Amino acid sequence: MRLTTKGRMAVVAMIDVALHGKTGPVALAVIARRQRISVSYLELMFSDLRRHGLVASTRGPGGGYTIGRDAAAISVADIVYAVDSASAEPGQRGFDLVAPDDQRCLTPDLWSSLSQRVVEFLDSISLKKLVDEQLANGVKVEAHEQPARRTLLPPTRVPSARPKAPNSVFELGKFQAG
Template identity: 40%
Template sequence: MRLTTRGKLAVTAITDVALHSHGHPVALPGISVRQGISLSYLEDIFSALRRAGLVHSVRGPGGGYMLTRPPQSLSVAEIVMASEKYMAHANDKAGNAAPSPSSDDMTADLWASFHSRILEYLQSITVADLLAQHRTGADNAGSPAATAQPSQARPHHARESQLPSRNVPNSVFALGLRAG
């Protein structure tokens, strides 16, 4: 599984649809404005998500996209794989497919295990988990306890946010500047 900007933006856009739909379609221009994603890029992403059966479109005034399943049954892994699926086919046709690791590669098992764990982790997180995390963050905005304590609304399989706390430098360079 490849994690690309396209996959990350697809997860963000699906979460936006789940958050703002309230039983009605969510228009792409609204997602574009709220999330800062270009409209043409969203159209491309949603085309792939629609072909994968994760969303359906409603045409006409008041139209947009809706999820085909409840957020509790839609994993982050499904969204990432669906958003990348049609892009991967285009790359394969162009001859740009990623080389497969050779059997004599000394680290092949390491990378296979790594990718397996990423997939397992992303399968364990649902859109409902992301919504609960967003709501917890919105309810406790600015509170240090909001990022330190797990949400009671999230199922047991949801992981803690991997983002550093506000007072932790986000790179070695920032850490060096802080120490100097």
């Protein structure tokens, strides 16, 4: 597994959901606007995050994503692993710092140890800790917002100007009599 831009963006998006998801699901369009990440990129990341149980999704109007479990129980390593695990070998939770078949590498133990330390470090940082740091730094959490939607109103019916005239022979007799 590697530390990629996708992993960094996933951590940013998870912090956003944790900050703003306390009042209800957060739509990907809202996260995309706040974090300047494309919606399609977020959709790919959030499908991986949902598959690993880190977020829960709500469908329909007012839907979006919420944190799947307690933020204190989610580590940065969990987030990075969830979105980058497709590129990792099964069961591998370390980071590729050197190619395993690189014959020129004279210090594989050094890189293996460093990889393990990176995992331990990322495991030691919880999502809750990152959210608390953001709040301490003065990040404002605005009221729950939904993506801007185009409201379609039914067409207004203008009453037609009908002449006050009879519409049948029988009505004609009544009309002339009255």
